[in-house]
Amino acid sequence: MASNKYEEIVLAAVKLFEKKGYHATSVQDIADAVGLQKGSLYHYISGKEDLLLGVAQRAITEFNLRMERILAGEESSQEKMKKAMEMHLGLITHDVQLSTVLLRESVALGEKPQQVVQEATDLYLTLWTRLIEEGIQRGEFRPGNARMTALAVLGACNWVYRWYQESGTMSSDKVAEIYANVFLDGIAK
Numbered sequence: 001m002a003s004n005k006y007e008e009i010v011l012a013a014v015k016l017f018e019k020k021g022y023h024a025t026s027v028q029d030i031a032d033a034v035g036l037q038k039g040s041l042y043h044y045i046s047g048k049e050d051l052l053l054g055v056a057q058r059a060i061t062e063f064n065l066r067m068e069r070i071l072a073g074e075e076s077s078q079e080k081m082k083k084a085m086e087m088h089l090g091l092i093t094h095d096v097q098l099s100t101v102l103l104r105e106s107v108a109l110g111e112k113p114q115q116v117v118q119e120a121t122d123l124y125l126t127l128w129t130r131l132i133e134e135g136i137q138r139g140e141f142r143p144g145n146a147r148m149t150a151l152a153v154l155g156a157c158n159w160v161y162r163w164y165q166e167s168g169t170m171s172s173d174k175v176a177e178i179y180a181n182v183f184l185d186g187i188a189k
Helices: 002-020 027-034 048-071 077-094 096-108 111-137 146-158 172-187
Strands: none
Touching: 002 027, 002 048, 002 096, 027 048, 048 077, 048 096, 048 111, 077 096, 077 111, 077 146, 077 172, 096 111, 111 146, 146 172
C-alpha cells in the first residue's frame, strides 16, 4: 500500500513541478494533491529535493538502460542510431511532464544531488558518443568529433519536450524518422 501512495506522490509532484516549477511548488502543494497532511507526506518522502532527485534518477536510468541494450545489438551503426533516436524521442514524448521535469527542473537540485544526476547524464552522453565512434570506425559515419555530434543529436532531441503535442499531426516515431534522416544524412558517408 505504501508504494502505491509513494507512486501517487511521485505522479503528483511531477505534474506540479512541470506546471508550476520546482521552486514554486511547495511540500504543502504536493500533500494537498494527494490528500495528505503535510506531516503525513514525510512518512513517504524525506523532502522535496529527494523527491525531485528520485524522479530525475528514475528517468535518466531508463534512458541509460535502453541505450545500453541498443549498443549491445548486432545492427549497423546507422540502424542503432535510428533505434536510439526512436527510443530517446519515444521516452520524451511518452511522458512529456516527466521529460520536462528531468530536462528543465532537475537543475534546481543542490550540489550533491545534482552531481548524481550529472553522472548518470554523463554516462548517457558517453553511450551516445560510443555509438557514433563505432559508426566512424565501421566507415558508416564521416570522421569527426563524436562527442560534439552526440551533443548536437541530444540537444535537438531534448528540445522536443518544448513543442511536441501528443494530439498533433506527427507521432513520435515520425519525428524520430525525420530527425534520424537529418542527422544520418549529415554524418553518413
